[in-house]
Amino acid sequence: MNKLNFITLFVFYLLSAMSLHGHTPDHSYLVLKIYGDAIDGRVEMTSKDMNRALGINLPDRMSLEDVMPYMPQLTDYFQEKLKLSSGQEEYQLQFLEPTVLALDEMEDFVRFHFNLNGVSEVPDQLDIDYNILLDQYPRHRGALIVEYNWKAGIVENEALISLIFTPNNRQQSLDLTSASLWKGFVALVRLGIWHIWIGLDHILFIIALILPAVVYRKKLEDGSNKMSGWIPEPKFKPAFIYIIKIVTFFTIAHSITLALASLNIVNLPSRIVESIIAISIALAAFHNITPVFKGREWLIAFIFGLFHGFGFASVLGEKGLSGDFMALSLLGFNLGVELGQLAIIIAVFPLLFLIRKTKAYKHILLYGSIILIIISIYWFIERFFNIDLPAGAYFYRLLALFGGS
16 A cells, blocks of 8 residues: 555545544433432433434424424333432332423433432432443443432532443442532543543644644744744753643633633534634644744644633533532533643653654654644534535545555
């Protein structure tokens, strides 16, 4: 396989991965209210997730009339996939009339309200077996929110997630005797880490920013004010300071807009935000080929970091999360984002520094930036025009073609 074929195949691989690694992780929600002698709650899902679960075709914008014909199937599904118990006693879910939570710029959520039958005295611990979509869709996550628990001092909480269910962690126990603020905080940290690791757009933006960290340009001495090509950075310290500066400005920017958007102070249409996030990758990568912000790369990190913050906020704000613990949720989620981001830099930066003087690095910088630009433009077209481009199907055809050559 020649170099051109390899690059083409790699680009199509990443483009096809876009459909598998979207920007916002998919969540369903289990919301509980704990009273003195009773427990009730609700399951909240989007039409997309209900369609996946049952193989039906509900629209993004729903009414109760759309949902009611499927209620028997949905309740049977929940009865099978959601178990709540205390010790050896399993409680029965009695479902009530559902309601629809309509959200601007996002899919509607359907709230499937239920009572737990068999609860005469609230236990100290509730055992939960949550398997909604986890066996069908590995990227799905189930989030448990305790909205009310007077015994634990929780009132009107719609933000602090107590537990997160994953395909590898479906059975967990909830302590009903304490507020478990630490457990909720840790859950939000993990959610932030998970979001940055599956957010391919964020990862590519970070990589585009740090690719030139171990090289530099200087003005030519011919008086033309032109810049030289990339020159390997001889010392570790300047490269490390570059990384610190870029990461600091990116962090400050996305922390500002994450807070503003999650607290519902500033909101932008998700289509615009996602489109700008996509094109930010192209601009950062293009700068690696032809300097756009000479010596001011931090501007790219800060300006577009603001929009990445709105993207991060989509996780906490995708269903209008709010309440008494929103500040703690923001802190935990943002810390998780930073830890996930730091892990990427720790994995990539030392390798870049080690190979910076090799001929291969110039090819990585050039061809890597070209690949990032192609991906970015592809993604921008999909997001801005709200269309699905057929890169995935072509990828498999190319794979077969190149594999046989």
